[in-house]
Amino acid sequence: MKFRDLSDLAFRNLREGVLRNSLTTLGVAVGVASLVAMLSLGVGLQQLASSRLAKSGLFDSIFVTPKTNLRRPGGGPPATRTPDARARPLDADARAEISHLPHVIEVYPQIRFFTEVRYEGKPFATMVAGMPESSKSSGAFDGMQGSFYSSPNADETILQAEFAKELNPQTASLIGKDLILRYAERQSLAAQPGEESSGGFSVVPKDMHLRIIGVVETEPASGFGGFGSGRLLIPLPLAETLRAAQVNDLRDILRDSSSDKPTYSSLTVRVKSPALVEATEARLKDLGFSAFSLLDASKSLRIFFSVFDLLLGIFGSLALAVATLGIINTLVMAILERRREIGVLKALGAADRDVKELFFVEAGVMGFFGGMLGTLLGWLIGRSLTLGTNLYLHRQNLPGVDISSVPWWLVLFGIGFAVLVSLAAGLYPALRAARLDPVQALRYE
Known part of the structure; x- marks a missing residue:
């Protein structure tokens, strides 16, 4: 029997039991939807984490x-x-x-140093961090109040939100105001007689005025240790000119170095x-x-998300496993209802292989349409999860994120997996139909 004849006959049989076959197909769709939704969530979270970390410059x-x-x-x-x-x-x-x-x-x-900030006559202790120009594109300043530095050496500062609230709970009113930064300037001392290297350094208190130009909600992170420990952020070129004493300076005194030039920790x-x-x-x-x-960290991240996607796929496949029982039930009932039809086909010369292929095509068709519908439903579920998450984040004054992604390979996987599972489910009914005795089948009813 030609494949076209099998297809026409299979579609005719499916139309005759339209309600039962539609419910079976819908069961496959629900199973595929749960699988695609789970995997799209895993893929979306992986892309979100990877893009954020790559944007921060850590990897x-x-x-x-x-x-x-x-x-x-x-x-x-x-x-x-x-x-x-x-x-x-x-x-x-x-x-x-x-x-x-x-x-x-x-x-x-990496420039960080402790300082005392005076705002409206009140002192506040905090940590200063120098920000390179590239941090503007790191994503940490997306959605910030105010603006980025006007120039690399501008006497301007961006405050971390928690520190800004200490200065004034109405953080937006801080923008455009000035504060006084009091820090300890490092000055090198001459080497003592008999010593080959520098004799250390002294510290001199210094003051400078900074204008507040922005408030950032999240803590910027880039480089080892990040800038997250800095709650008052200034341009890195400006921070270098201050020559402020840092936490690692005591270690520099003990380090054996023949260089008299300023060094970096x-x-x-x-x-x-x-x-x-x-x-x-x-x-x-x-x-x-x-x-x-952090190469090892990036490898560990990929391993984690691979295992995470696998677990999500297993849980998502449970609903599809239940749907396969529905396909088996539908096709077995079709055998009982179409015994006479199967007998006529065999009496007209149809081989056992033709009967098996007929049931395989019916199972495959239900799997194909169920896979297409399920992939669409899975995508809609993922979009709904993203929408709900972004609505919650918006109420918390946080930027939105895309936690779900359905790449093209997931679409093909969802449809292909549904067809394969449906063909596997149709194996027993197809073998059972092929083993029917045409004489007994024609005597049925």
Whole structure:
């Protein structure tokens, strides 16, 4: 029997039992909808997490620190380990050399320091962080009140929302106001007689006026440690000119270094893509620095979401497993109702293979249409979840997110999986129909 004849006959049989077959197809659709909705949620969350982390610059960043060689009191040789001949100070020359490495797009230091802020005569203790220009595109400032810095060296600041509320619960009224930043400026001391390196530094209190230009709800994060610990954010070039004493400065006194130039406790090196991180990291180590990245974290994230998607797929498949029982029931009942028809087909020369293929086509058709309808329903469920989530976030004054995604491969998977499951469900009824004796079938009724 030709496939076209089988298809025509299968569609005619399905139209005769339209209610029962429609309910069976709907059962398949519900199963596929639950599967697609679950997987679309997993895919959407994975894309959301990956895009946010990639936008923050964590996965394309390398964190560079100088190799630690501590010296004995009095400027003697390192006491804790043998000096590494390749160890180099992390100073301005090193920063310039790193910035010229292949695939490097940005090199900046991590600058954070404690400070006292005076606003309307009241003191507030907080942490200052320097923000590179690239942080504007990190997504952390999306939806902020106010604006970004007018220039890299502007005497302007952006406040983290929690700190802004300490200054004034009406955070919007802070924009355009001035505050006084009181910090400790670091000044190097000359080396003592008999010492090869600098004798440390002194601190001098300094004041400067900053204008508040924005309030950001979330804590920006970029680079090792992020900027999340900073509640008062200023442009990084401005922060570098202040030469403020930082928390790691005491460690710099103990570090054995032959350089008299100002050094950095750490640098963040950003490359063009995460695929170039490993090679650049090895190159930095060859230059005599300590370097590490979050590549392992990105791999762990992919493993987590793979397992998460698998579990969601298993739970979503349970409804489809129930739908297969409906297909088996529908086709078995069709055998009982069409025994005489099957007998006539065999009497006219139809082979057992033709009868099996007829039931396979009927099962496949129900699976195909159920898969198409189910994929559409799954997409609508995902959109509804996204809409509900965004309505809640909007009430909390938070930016919206897309937690569901149905890529093209998920559409094909949903339809294809429904057809395969339906064909598997039709296997027993097809074999049972093919084994019918035509004589007994014609005597039926």
